[in-house]
Amino acid sequence: MTAVASPDVVQRIGQTPLVELRSFSTKNVKMYAKLEWHNPFGSVKDRAAYWMIKDAEKRGILKKDKSIIIEPTSGNTGIALTGIASALGYKVEIVIPEKVSEETKNILRHLGATLHETSDDLCPRVGSGTDQSIALAKAISKPRPDIYYMPNQYENDANFLAHYESTGPEIWKQTNGTVTHFLAGCGTGGTITGTATYLKEKSKSIKVVAVQAQKNHLLQGLRNFEESAMPDLFKKRQSVVDEWFTATNKGSFDAARLLAEKERLLVGPSSGSVMESMLATAQKMDSGVLVGIFADDGRKFKSLYVREGVFTEQEYDRALKNAKHMSSLAYSLS
Incomplete structure (x- = not known):
């Protein structure tokens, strides 16, 4: 059964909590996590998805009850686009690597997305010869521009603006301007460049650490820039x-x-x-305030964590039961 969120769900995007990691902070080095799973569809990608949809509406590209949004994604952008677009009256097709967790794919189907699976690695690769998900999305959408719209998070400046206009200002305000180090994982580059650009306009001394994944990784949402070219948005x-x-x-x-x-964070x-x-990073510091983007929680990754021995099933279930700062989602995980 397809679940469609109410149109007012978009009012819940942003203003996510910043929590201190007290077990890891010291007297002089404070560590904070920006909990992006408090967005209604459970991840940092809600911001980019909403900004890209609203930008397309402003430009007259999207038409209610006619347009189909199609996007290559490793999961979170797809969930965000599907949930938000469905709430606003658009159909969605997602091109997704088959290695993505079954929980993620089930959520996408539950939200109403049509899935096209490819044999790509966890992140659709950019660059010649390696971009099966991106190539397939373009092949489907290009012949029918009257119906299909591909936001293309890898090139769309609305992805950058989402974080320049929301994530960056939130962190600056939540830390009272004391943040000294900003750290974020890298996929499209929208989160890190948008947030960092705003923060560096406030204080040039802020250090920005970009987190990429190892080669041949299992870290859904991240990419390795030796295996895959850097997206144009990031460049x-x-x-x-x-x-x-x-x-x-x-x-x-x-x-x-x-x-x-x-x-007690899952x-x-x-x-x-x-x-x-x-x-x-903290090990190399004498003092400072670190803020890291925690893009999503662990509710979509039980099968991965059990398979890789991170948790046993019982340990995972206990961690979920005891978890703090869990948000209510705009969809059901069951």
């Missing part, structure tokens, strides 16, 4: 990045487990990657 503003950190599968999963044990793999980078 435009990559100069805002001061340092790069390569997250490993093991380090990310260990950090996810540590967060469950120490902070996070997704890419949030574990950001935590891994925060711990490494």
Whole structure:
């Protein structure tokens, strides 16, 4: 059965909480997590999806009850686009790598998306010869521009603006301008470049750490820029990045487990990657305030975590039961 959210769900996008990771903060180095799963469809991608849809509406590209939105995605953008678009009266088709978790694909179907699966890695690759998901989405949409609209999160400036206009200002306000280090995982580059550009306009001394995944990774939502070319959206503003950190599968999963044990936070793999980078960055600091983007929680990743030995089924169920700061979602996970 398809679930369609109410149109007013978009009013819940943004203004996500910033929580201190007290088990990891010290007297002089404070660590904070921006909990993006508090967006209605459960991830940081709600922001970009909404900004891209509204931009297309303003430009007259989208027409209610006629237009179909199609997008290649590793999951969260697809969930956000499907949920928001369905609430606003549009149909959605998602081109998705088959390696994405079954929980994610079931959520997309539940929200009403038509899925086209490809044999890509976890993130649809950009660059010649490796972009099966992107190529398929373009092949479907290009012959019918009167019906199909592909937001193309990899090139769409509305993705950048979503974070320049919302995530960045929220972090600056929530930290009272004390943030010294900003860390975020990298997929399209919209989150890190949009947020960092705003923060650096407020204080040029803020250091920005970009988190990429190891090669051949299991970290849904992240990419490795040796395996896959950097998206055009990221290339435009990559100069805002001061340092790069390569997250490993093991380090990310260990950090996810540590967060469950120490902070009672059940996070997704890419949030574990950001935590891994925060711990490494903090070790090199005498003082400062670190803010990391925790893109989504762990509710979509039980099968992955059990398969990879991060948690047993019983440990996962216990972590979920005891988890703090869990949000209500605009869809059912069952």
